[in-house]
Amino acid sequence: VRDSEGLRDPTEAGHVTVQAETFAVEAVVEPDPRETPLDFGTVLVNSSSTRTFDIVNCGRFTIRYKLSVRRALRDFISVDHPSEEIPKGEKRTITVSCTPTKLVEVPPERDGLLLQLFDTISKESVEHKIPPIRVGVYALYNSFQVTPPRGVNFGPVEKGEKQSRTFSFRNVGIFPFEWCLFDYADPPTFGEDGRPTQPTANLRAGPFFMNKASGKLEPDQEEEVEVVFEASGDQDYDSKIAIWVDGVQGDDSGTSSFPGTSAYLLTGQSCIPGINTTELQTIFEEQFFARTLEDAVSIVGRPDVRVFCEADRIFSFGPVLAAGGRGGPNSV
Template sequence: GAPPETPQKPAPGEKPAPPPPNALLSDGIQFGRLLCGKRDARRFVLSNRGVLPVKWRLAGLSALPRELRLSPEGGELAPRSDVAIEAEFVASEKKDVGCKFTLEVLDAQELQGVAHAFPIQVKGEAYRIETDVRFPTPGFNGIDFGLLRVVDSAAKPVVIRNTGKYAISYALAAKDKSKVKDLFAVEPAAGSIEPGKEATVQVHFNRDKTLRRELALVSNADLVLSIVEPLTDAKEEAVPVNVSVRAVFSKYAITPGRGINFGPVTYNTSSKPKTFEITNLGEFAFDFALFKHGDVEPVPSEAALAAGKGGGKGAPPGGSLALGQFTVEPATGRVEPGGRREVSVVFKAEGARVYAEVLGIAVGERDFGDAPGGVPYEVSGESCIPGIAASNVDAIFEEHTVSAALDPAGAVANEYGRRERVFNFGAVVADLAVPRGGG
């Protein structure tokens, strides 16, 4: 207690003077609320401003709950001196704590008994942060985005319910050193939840579509939900949010792989159709579009939509593509997983020349590094005009001897002379056999 500013010296055996009004005596020791597992301490000072020593003690401590401790519990206080008494509150289980003890002051010889008794109240509350976190996939302690394409984005909700007595704060974010941190976005990333209320947090995967490679995460724990005590702004609980996701590209095969060669075709006619196949080796259906290689690669899904709108009533499914002397059909289409699509090519021969074109095949959602301008595929054919080649002597007599002129003195059998324009068969034995039935 605090003594009067001008203390009077008491007679021997006289009771110590009572202290003036004090907040400790009127309000007691207020610990407020304390999270379970935490400790808190309060100190108050007992001062002797008199000229004689006094004794003091804390009575009723045996009735205090085990969560409270006070020390020291008593002693002698010399004139003009102080002693600090510490009260400690250890929050071990969820409960309200309220009790009283008595500060007793005696003369040093204890001749007068208890001179003054001051009841002091102690109050505190031990509480827990209690939450219920619900994930979208039953039985999985986290978020399972399942199977996606690399170009896809997805969002899943996480519901946080505050089942405790007081408001809490939360923060959901990826670890600073996470290699997949940029693939996830949380909205809202932080907030507060009142008692009995809940907050829904959306976790986005590849929201900005920055993923450029295939990815497989199985129960990845780089996302962490932190529960924060608003009073101290301290993270009291960290809940790992396991994330599973697999993102894949379209897989395909084109056969035959070396292109199509029609060979010679009579001019002013169309060849019989030749085909190649586009096979889906992946896990998702994909769209494809055919175009002239070197032009801007179309987006297959958009090209298919445009063909369906503008093809007209009689247009074949997927439309057709005219590429020089070649007609390719269908120009667009979709191939289901494990399926295949046959593409027909027809060559229209004109004149006497060789034709070749490079077809571009756009396969939707394939690897970004796989033929960025479209998969090239060559088609070729030769238009021929029928006739007899009479001027190319070397080609006509390629299996015989061709000379500048025939030599009368030494004729060579099976020889063609350019000057004479004569082919010499050489000596031939006459057939002298008499025809059957002759006379």
């Protein structure tokens, strides 16, 4: 101890004790990202899947963490708590959601989440040995196959008769899906989720009746639908129905008002039985046809021509040898 002016020598020596403590920010991620990536596997487009991991504070003081998603993944990867404090000895369970809106292919070998740790006393970022967390995901649409692919044609059916045909569609994807049929002329109401609100068990579209109109298909499962055509009158019929499948990619040009649907055409011809006696070219479609016999000979350039003469209403076999047993003109 000395006077403030320093005029005299110290009369008594004093001792000051200085103490300091060092500490390290210690944290681990469970499971270890070196061994286990955050793999979402295969996900249906427009659906959501979640995975979790833990951040454990192994140190003596409270720490703060911050998680950042790689730029290329930010459209479909989100973290529920990207930044929080963790008291000593505690852990935080982090939930990561994957909601793809298009086809995505991210192999699990690529970095996805970056972890930063902060000292809550100095507020400074500290170095750590935790590597970036790898993220993997494959996003796909549902897919199906219809047989026959474009529609069902019944051809001519006699008035008052019924004929049945079948078509089938198969789930050729890896996810189960719901399906339904409806008539474009009388569509159902769709909910906010894009699904028909009240699918029906069967369907009638004009003169066509289908015994099944909704259901669910597991992967590689096939559904067969019977279509009955009831012929009525003397006319052609066609009805365009929609096949709606949940989770398929886009829609075709003719169904833009109903996403997730594919058009399917049903056609049939109702006929009244009768004998055609007026359309002579149709009756003699496999024979030579001319207005008169003279015209036929002039066209062919020889008399031995077999021809139907429209003006004379005669089918001529032309000159035939008497030994042939048949010949001469024959009336129709």
